[in-house]
Structures are given as structure tokens and as C-alpha cells.
Amino acid sequence: MNQREPAFSAVLAVKEFRALWFSEAQSIGGDQLAKVALMILVYRETNSALMAALIYALTFLSALVGGLGLSQLADRFPRRDLIVACSAAQAVLVGLMAIPGTSIPVLCVLVLGVGLVQSPALAAQNAVTREMFTDDALYLRSQDLRGITTNTLMLLGLAGGGVLVVGIGPSWALALDALTFVVSTLVVWRWVHDRPVAGTKKDGWFGGARWAFSERKARVLITLSWLVGLVVVPEGLAAPLAHAIGAGDEGVGLLLAADPLGFVLGAFVLSRFVGAETRVRIIGVLATGAGAVLILFVLQPSLGFALALLALAGALGAYLITVTATFNTLTPNEIRGGAFGLYRTGLRVSQGVGVVLGGAVAQWTGSATNTVALAGVLAVAIAIPATVAWARLQRVDRRTPLTERTRSYPSEAPST
Structure with a gap:
């Protein structure tokens, strides 16, 4: 190191x-x-x-x-x-x-x-x-x-x-x-x-939210974070997924544990072996990979293979730590609380909606594995343009430290 x-x-x-x-x-x-x-x-x-x-x-x-x-x-x-x-x-x-x-x-x-x-x-x-x-x-x-x-x-x-x-x-x-x-x-x-x-009253009660939607980098980061709503679909389908792959009730707990275990391992690997600037550059690639892994559920995997896929998706999903940290650094201090409220709320909503829609699709199609694969396809379809947009933004100011770029943003949000 x-x-x-x-x-x-x-x-x-x-x-x-x-x-x-x-x-x-x-x-x-x-x-x-x-x-x-x-x-x-x-x-x-x-x-x-x-x-x-x-x-x-x-x-x-x-x-x-x-x-x-x-x-x-x-x-x-x-x-x-x-x-x-x-x-x-x-x-x-x-x-x-x-x-x-x-x-x-x-x-x-x-x-x-x-x-x-x-x-x-x-x-x-x-x-x-x-x-x-x-x-x-x-x-x-x-x-x-x-x-x-x-x-x-x-x-x-x-x-x-x-x-x-x-x-x-x-x-x-x-x-x-x-x-x-x-x-x-x-x-x-x-x-x-x-x-x-x-902050001050001139920032407006929803100044953080307005700033987040008006700043292009913030919009891309929000998109990459809310993408988690598709990656968590397997968690909501843990019970039917376990039965679909022949693991029964005994496999439910294992499937639920695979993603957070992978996340912990992925966070450790990124933290230990990948530099901060590199991590900021590759968040889109990791987000795309997390979705792509789920597409392999179309192969109707065994329990062992399914656990490996979910653990890998969780490990790649550790990109979320970098996204959140970058979003916080980018946000002006005086509106950081309100902006984070929007960020976190959207993240929670995307997860809830993803789980509910995943359950509805699985009920309609009769296949939990194909539903997970479909969630992966949608995740990749959203992640690729976001990744391209982030790469373009990074090329513009790659030589400038993130803290210096942050200071160039206006310190005040629109007033109400």
C-alpha cells in the first residue's frame, strides 16, 4: 500500500x-x-x-x-x-x-x-x-x-x-x-x-435537492446509486429462488447472506488494493458488472453457483461506497444534509420498488431465476449510458483533485 x-x-x-x-x-x-x-x-x-x-x-x-x-x-x-x-x-x-x-x-x-x-x-x-x-x-x-x-x-x-x-x-x-x-x-x-x-435560510428548504438535480455529476452519481434497486431483486425473491434452484427452505438464509458477505469482501479489496482516484473512475464499470452477473441466472444455476453469483454481485456492488463518498465530497457543505436526504431516500425507494416489482414479475412469469436475469439486463441497460457519461465527465477534469473541483461550485443554492 x-x-x-x-x-x-x-x-x-x-x-x-x-x-x-x-x-x-x-x-x-x-x-x-x-x-x-x-x-x-x-x-x-x-x-x-x-x-x-x-x-x-x-x-x-x-x-x-x-x-x-x-x-x-x-x-x-x-x-x-x-x-x-x-x-x-x-x-x-x-x-x-x-x-x-x-x-x-x-x-x-x-x-x-x-x-x-x-x-x-x-x-x-x-x-x-x-x-x-x-x-x-x-x-x-x-x-x-x-x-x-x-x-x-x-x-x-x-x-x-x-x-x-x-x-x-x-x-x-x-x-x-x-x-x-x-x-x-x-x-x-x-x-x-x-x-x-x-447552511442558511437563503439556501431554501429543498436547496440540496435542487442542486443535486441541476448538477450533472450529481445526477450521474444518483443514477448509479439508485441502480442498486435492481441488484437487490434476488433478496426479495430469496424464498422462491431457493425453491427454483432446488435448495428448498434451507437455502433461503444462504441466499440472503451471500450478497452482504460479497459486499464486505468487495469493500475490503477495493479499500486495500485500489487507489481512491482509480475507484472514482471505475464506479460505472463496477456498477455495470454487478448487473451483468445477475444475467447468468438465466442458466438456472445450482445453489453453489447461485451463491457465487450473488457474492460476486455483492462484491462489485461495493462501488456504492465510492459513489456515496464522491457525492458527499461534491456537494457543498451548506446543503449537504438536504442533498444526502434526497440521495438516501431515492436509494431506499429504489430498493423497495425493485423488490416489489421483482416479486410481481416472478409471479407473472412463474420463474424467479428469469426475473433475476431480467433485473440484470435492465441494470446493465441503465448502467452503460451512466458509465459513459461519468467517463466523459472524468476526462474533462482528470488532472484536477476532486476537492479543488468541488470548491469551484457555487456555495449557495437557489433561494425560495
Whole structure:
């Protein structure tokens, strides 16, 4: 590794990032337990698979509403204070969920509240992380660490989350999640620097969103990120896909784990062996590859081959870390919270729509494997023109460091 590509230890040497990373990691672990606990709790109370699914869907709905409407708060208030306030609010809301006997309607309201509060917190966390690093390569490495940590915890959640929740009970699992938010509140308040408000009222409430759609580079990056909605189709079809390839119910968990495992490995390889500038140049190629791999499901693969394909798609899908980091660097600081809200909301919506449409197509065609292959074809069809557009933009300013290019953009967004 050359000096331009810092090690993870260099990232963790930054005290406030170390605090924010720890806070995020333990909170994500708690959230994994909470999701399982809520579904088990609701199913036990109602004996309704629909109600259990509704609770899960509410987390998506609240993220959609909060991401578009509340992320701008990260540009209107001190970001550290916003993270602290939101974490404290989430601790209270999840703590109320943990009270035995809480009615299902109240649980639904609390779940919506947690999701709404989470959106500005994530926007603030994302924006303040970019402010912690003046070096692009060091910042990108920090995002690698976050991505690897998040997906590793998701894998652990798949492997043991259900067993742990059954062992300690849903209420205790929710109480544990509430405790993680208390820890986050204290850690961020104590060790993350207090910075002044980044934005102003003249930027407009949706200034970040307007900027993102008016800036060509941002539009290409958004396209490449929302492409993930097609790559996740196999996850939504894990059960019918397992039966289609002869793996039965036993293969469902393996198919679900293959993509995040591949993502972790891909993120590590990119972080360890590929330079930051090269990673920025090849994001389109990797995105195209992630879709192309899925086309091979038309061959009706065996379980082993299917796992290899999904792991490879996940590894190539680690390009998303670079896309997100590049988008954040490109975005002016004063509108970064609102712009990230649009970015993340679109990403979540694309995943939800992709899974739903994938299920509908599989139901209509009667073939889960061909549906996955079709998703791959569509992904490639979208990725290729986006890749060409990104390559052209890169040729224009290849000799100029990304941070210098970013400073050339207007600092103010259109006013309302």
C-alpha cells in the first residue's frame, strides 16, 4: 500500500470519527435486534403475517417521509447537536416500545416516529463525517470502514438475531436497542466536535435537492446509486429462488447472506488494493458488472453457483461506497444534509420498488431465476449510458483533485 492510501488505523486515529463510528456500529447492532423483535412481537400478538410485514413496511415509509422532508434540518442546526437530540428521542421512543403490553397501534406510531427522527440524524452524521476529513483518500477509507461494519453487523443479524431475540424476549431486545441510543447520545455529545450551522435560510428548504438535480455529476452519481434497486431483486425473491434452484427452505438464509458477505469482501479489496482516484473512475464499470452477473441466472444455476453469483454481485456492488463518498465530497457543505436526504431516500425507494416489482414479475412469469436475469439486463441497460457519461465527465477534469473541483461550485443554492 502506498502512502496515498491510508490504513484503517489512520482513520480510527481521528478521535471524533472513532467515536461516531462506534456510536453508529453499536446502534446498528441494536436496530437489527429491534427489527426482528418487532416482527416477532407483532406476529405473536396478532397471528397475522400481514401485520408483521406492515411493521417492517412502516420503517420504510417513515424513512421516505423523513428523508425528503426532515434531512434539511442537518443544514439548519448544528449537526452534532442534532445527532444528540435525535439519538435521545430515539432512545425514548424505542424504550416505550419495550414496555410489555404496548398495543399494536401505539407500536406503529412509535415505529413511524423512530424512522422520522432517524432521517435528520443520518443526514447530519453523513455531513459531519465529511467535515472531519480534509483528505479525500482518508475520507473514502472511513466510508469503507463504515460500509464493512454495517454489512458485517447485518450478516451477524441474519445469523443470530432471531435466536438472540427468542432467547431474551422481544421486550428485552427492544430495551437493548434503546440502550444503544443512550450510548450514542453520550458518545457523540462527549467526543464529536461542536461545529457551527452549515447552511442558511437563503439556501431554501429543498436547496440540496435542487442542486443535486441541476448538477450533472450529481445526477450521474444518483443514477448509479439508485441502480442498486435492481441488484437487490434476488433478496426479495430469496424464498422462491431457493425453491427454483432446488435448495428448498434451507437455502433461503444462504441466499440472503451471500450478497452482504460479497459486499464486505468487495469493500475490503477495493479499500486495500485500489487507489481512491482509480475507484472514482471505475464506479460505472463496477456498477455495470454487478448487473451483468445477475444475467447468468438465466442458466438456472445450482445453489453453489447461485451463491457465487450473488457474492460476486455483492462484491462489485461495493462501488456504492465510492459513489456515496464522491457525492458527499461534491456537494457543498451548506446543503449537504438536504442533498444526502434526497440521495438516501431515492436509494431506499429504489430498493423497495425493485423488490416489489421483482416479486410481481416472478409471479407473472412463474420463474424467479428469469426475473433475476431480467433485473440484470435492465441494470446493465441503465448502467452503460451512466458509465459513459461519468467517463466523459472524468476526462474533462482528470488532472484536477476532486476537492479543488468541488470548491469551484457555487456555495449557495437557489433561494425560495
